[in-house]
Amino acid sequence: SAESIKATLKTDQGKNTINREIYGQFAEHLGSCIYGGLWVGENSPIPNINGYRKDVFEALKDLNVPVLRWPGGCFADDYHWMDGIGPRDKRPSLRNNTWGGTIEDNSFGTHEFLNLCEMLGCEPYVSGNVGSGTVKEMAQWVEYMTSNEDTPMARLRRQNGRDKAWHVKYFGIGNEAWGCGGNMTPEYYSDEFRKFNTYLRDQPGNHLYRIGSGASDCDYKWTSVLMDRIGERMNGVSLHYYTVAGWNGSKGSAIKFDNDQYYWALGKCLEIEEVIKKHKAIMDEKDPNHRVDLVVDEWGTWWDEEPGTIAGHLYQQNALRDAFVASLSLDVFHRHTDRVKMANIAQVVNVLQSMILTDQEGTGHMVLTPTYYVFKMYAPFQDATYLPMTIACDTMKVRHEYFTPMDAQKANGYRNLPLLSYSAAKTKDGQIVIALTNVSLDKEQAIDIALEGTNAKSVNGQILTAKNVADFNDFDHPDRVKVADFKQAKLKKNVLSVKIPAKSLVVMTLK
Numbered sequence: 080s081a082e083s084i085k086a087t088l089k090t091d092q093g094k095n096t097i098n099r100e101i102y103g104q105f106a107e108h109l110g111s112c113i114y115g116g117l118w119v120g121e122n123s124p125i126p127n128i129n130g131y132r133k134d135v136f137e138a139l140k141d142l143n144v145p146v147l148r149w150p151g152g153c154f155a156d157d158y159h160w161m162d163g164i165g166p167r168d169k170r171p172s173l174r175n176n177t178w179g180g181t182i183e184d185n186s187f188g189t190h191e192f193l194n195l196c197e198m199l200g201c202e203p204y205v206s207g208n209v210g211s212g213t214v215k216e217m218a219q220w221v222e223y224m225t226s227n228e229d230t231p232m233a234r235l236r237r238q239n240g241r242d243k244a245w246h247v248k249y250f251g252i253g254n255e256a257w258g259c260g261g262n263m264t265p266e267y268y269s270d271e272f273r274k275f276n277t278y279l280r281d282q283p284g285n286h287l288y289r290i291g292s293g294a295s296d297c298d299y300k301w302t303s304v305l306m307d308r309i310g311e312r313m314n315g316v317s318l319h320y321y322t323v324a325g326w327n328g329s330k331g332s333a334i335k336f337d338n339d340q341y342y343w344a345l346g347k348c349l350e351i352e353e354v355i356k357k358h359k360a361i362m363d364e365k366d367p368n369h370r371v372d373l374v375v376d377e378w379g380t381w382w383d384e385e386p387g388t389i390a391g392h393l394y395q396q397n398a399l400r401d402a403f404v405a406s407l408s409l410d411v412f413h414r415h416t417d418r419v420k421m422a423n424i425a426q427v428v429n430v431l432q433s434m435i436l437t438d439q440e441g442t443g444h445m446v447l448t449p450t451y452y453v454f455k456m457y458a459p460f461q462d463a464t465y466l467p468m469t470i471a472c473d474t475m476k477v478r479h480e481y482f483t484p485m486d487a488q489k490a491n492g493y494r495n496l497p498l499l500s501y502s503a504a505k506t507k508d509g510q511i512v513i514a515l516t517n518v519s520l521d522k523e524q525a526i527d528i529a530l531e532g533t534n535a536k537s538v539n540g541q542i543l544t545a546k547n548v549a550d551f552n553d554f555d556h557p558d559r560v561k562v563a564d565f566k567q568a569k570l571k572k573n574v575l576s577v578k579i580p581a582k583s584l585v586v587m588t589l590k
């Protein structure tokens with residue numbers, strides 16, 4: 080039609096693979112992420128499989144989780160893994176100093192985590208304790224998890240009921256070392272990394288991918304120093320970026336917001352692209368051969384805790400707005416998939432921008448959040464070949480404020496928010512996947528995409544939308560926001576014509 084946006088997609092010109100690890104999750108000992116979320120224990124009235132919540136497990140199994148990060152976050156640098164092994168009734172109960180002072184009974188430890196990863200068929204990503212732990216403790220942990228030989232730690236593991244070593248690929252050497260992980264300078268942390276890393280020995284048959292504790296937001300100096308001083312000793316350097324309205328005062332409600340706050344959040348979310356580009360530029364200069372990956376191992380929305388919930392537990396609701404933060408962020412990661420090899424949304428259950436919320440009263444209900452559905456709809460992008468595409472859509476002037484403490488980076492004012500976000504990829508079996516998010520609150524957008532290099536015959540689509548962008552799912556209305564079939568896509572003479580309704584996300588598969 081006359082007003083439709085025209086674009087071209089060259090389906091045979093893809094180069095980079097979208098690592099499935101970009102769809103990674105994060106589970107910290109924080110609030111009810113582990114206890115009441117993933118784990119209820121074998122004696123719970125809530126249906127469980129060996130202590131794992133059955134409904135949550137099944138929902139995650141359905142999501143094709145590629146990698147799960149654990150036990151933190153800030154908790155990781157306060158965690159001593161030996162507290163979480165052996166008979167559960169003998170494990171010490173301790174105070175979770177980082178998150179609300181909750182008593183942690185250590186019933187979920189190394190065995191429970193690694194077995195869960197095996198059941199989910201995902202890679203474990205273990206975060207080691209640099210801040211308050213010792214080199215010996217960390218080295219022993221790696222031996223405990225991955226040695227199949229006749230070594231002290233392997234023997235201890237066998238005594239605790241696990242004969243065969245687990246496969247552990249991803250290992251984080253500290254977390255937020257500039258803050259809760261020890262308040263270090265980048266120079267000091269780099270030396271610590273080198274020291275700890277020396278003794279993290281690969282056990283026969285298991286090769287560790289070592290991740291350095293990276294920058295928050297636009298702390299480019301941190302990345303620069305680590306690239307100089309640690310360099311190829313690390314396989315990946317992390318980056319944390321939250322869609323958050325500052326670290327002091329109110330962060331705003333997850334479900335009560337006006338149009339200005341809605342558009343602000345999407346602008347803030349997209350800021351991650353500038354941040355990634357600048358970290359990448361530093362890495363490109365210091366590591367032109369791409370030996371070190373960028374690992375965005377914490378990202379997502381961070382709102383005020385829901386009224387009436389426990390302080391420090393970071394329990395927040397999840398609206399259609401959060402779903403758009405997810406799809407826009409995933410689109411950004413796809414665009415930078417040449418360097419961004421993993422990302423872990425914070426967090427998987429009951430904490431921050433979660434996939435799943437479970438009933439805090441223990442009646443055993445669970446809801447899937449709008450963000451869950453984005454991960455589900457985007458699953459075909461895992462390990463697909465990224466296809467570059469440009470769609471010249473309308474933009475909108477939105478409020479733009481930096482709230483991060485990096486004063487030098489302050490750029491208050493306005494920014495142009497593109498009203499459409501998109502991604503395209505080719506799956507291993509030759510299907511073309513296209514995702515389009517129309518973030519406009521009131522304008523439908525019509526798009527014609529001319530497809531080159533394919534003769535796809537059919538298109539199948541799904542849509543995620545709701546009456547309001549503040550709509551969310553709760554135990555009384557678990558299906559207020561959910562996926563539906565999308566029938567408005569037409570494929571004719573290699574042109575895909577779609578009309579994307581206002582405030583909706585559409586994912587289509589062509590074959």
Ligand code: AHR
Pocket residue numbers: 107151152153154254255377425426431
């Ligand atoms: O995800 C919540 C917290 O945010 C993590 O523990 C920490 O690493 C970050 O500051």
